Amino acid sequence: EAGVAQSPRYKIIEKRQSVAFWCNPISGHATLYWYQQILGQGPKLLIQFQNNGVVDDSQLPKDRFSAERLKGVDSTLKIQPAKLEDSAVYLCASSLEPGFHSGSRNTQYFGPGTRLTVL
Amino acid sequence: DQQVKQNSPSLSVQEGRISILNCDYTNSMFDYFLWYKKYPAEGPTFLISISSIKDKNEDGRFTVFLNKSAKHLSLHIVPSQPGDSAVYFCAASAGSQGNLIFGKGTKLSVKP
Numbered sequence: 001e002a003g004v005a006q007s008p009r010y011k012i013i014e015k016r017q018s019v020a021f022w023c024n025p026i027s028g029h030a031t032l033y034w035y036q037q038i039l040g041q042g043p044k045l046l047i048q049f050q051n052n053g054v055v056d057d058s059q060l061p062k063d064r065f066s067a068e069r070l071k072g073v074d075s076t077l078k079i080q081p082a083k084l085e086d087s088a089v090y091l092c093a094s095s096l097e098p099g100f101h102s103g104s105r106n107t108q109y110f111g112p113g114t115r116l117t118v119l
Numbered sequence: 120d121q122q123v124k125q126n127s128p129s130l131s132v133q134e135g136r137i138s139i140l141n142c143d144y145t146n147s148m149f150d151y152f153l154w155y156k157k158y159p160a161e162g163p164t165f166l167i168s169i170s171s172i173k174d175k176n177e178d179g180r181f182t183v184f185l186n187k188s189a190k191h192l193s194l195h196i197v198p199s200q201p202g203d204s205a206v207y208f209c210a211a212s213a214g215s216q217g218n219l220i221f222g223k224g225t226k227l228s229v230k231p
Contacts, residue, residue, distance in 0.1 A: 004162070042123070042208050042221025043163065056218060091162055099216045100151040100168070108219070110155075110162030 002026065004111035006092050012117045018080035021114045025073070025094030031055075033108060034067055034077050035091040043091055049075065050098060082118045089113040122146045123211050125222035132229050138196040140225050142209030145190065149211040153219070154183060154194050157206045166207075167194070199229045 005024040013019050025032050030051050035043035046065065047057040052072040060067065064083070069075040079086055093108040100106050124143045132138045142152075150171040155163035169176040169183045169192070176183050182195045196203055209222040 040223060042210070042223050043219075044221070045218045048218070093162070100153075100212050107165050110164070112160065112162050 004092055004094055004109055006111035006114055008114055009112065010115050010117075012119065013082055014119050015084055016081040018078065019082055019116060020076050020078045021090050021092075021116075023075045023077070023092030023111060025075070025092070026109055029094035029096055029109075030072070031095045031098045032069055032075050033093040033095075034075070035093065037089045037091055037113070039088070046077070048098070055098065079116075082116075084118050087116055087118045089115050120145070121222075122149075123209055123220050123222040125209055125225050127225050128223070129226040129228070132199045132227065134201055134229055134231050135198045138194075138199045138203065138227055138229065140194040140196075140207050140209075140227065142192045142194075142222055143190060144192075144211050146211070146213060146220075147190070148213040149220075150214065151212045151217075152183070152185060152192050153210045153212075154181075155208040155210060155221075157208060157224070163208055201229050201231050203227060204229045
């Protein structure tokens with residue numbers, strides 16, 4: 001079974017530029033998550049999708065970050081304009097179902113991440 | 120304010136010995152706890168979890184213990200193997216639909 005795919009793996013941009021990340025979840029997974037992991041920290045949830053609808057985007061800086069999952073499969077996360085503090089690894093994860101009540105169906109599988117450096 | 124704390128940034132253990140990784144939390148609403156393992160340049164991988172209705176969960180060499188009164192959980196790896204060398208993240212969630220809150224991670228090094 002193929003895992004969660006992300007691209008690009010690395011991106012270097014200058015502040016005020018825009019950038020987009022792409023994620024392809026595991027086939028059949030309805031729930032998709034984007035996390036931001038700053039160096040030395042744990043991952044922090046930015047946005048959660050259930051199929052093509054947003055479940056939680058309370059921690060997404062909506063003045064500069066946007067995300068979509070138009071057909072309920074692939075997703076893109078965009079930053080426009082980027083700031084120095086956006087330098088981080090952006091992780092995408094997917095699960096069959098949301099929540100944590102029923103074992104393996106809720107397990108979040110992570111992609112390898114995109115390392116963003118903003119200069 | 121950090122709700123999930125992993126106070127040891129690193130831990131070094133000899134192969135074959137026990138590794139004990141600790142995690143403390145502050146939110147009494149947390150009712151589900153997970154451990155993830157992360158190798159360099161890879162995403163985190165789910166390792167083991169425990170519900171707040173239990174105090175122990177075991178899966179092969181990995182056991183998680185939960186002490187609700189102390190708001191503390193620990194991951195035991197016995198015996199430790201060099202392939203266990205990775206960063207281990209503790210995570211917690213409140214409610215069945217709650218989001219995962221991660222700690223900062225502990226880097227485990229298992230020396231042959």
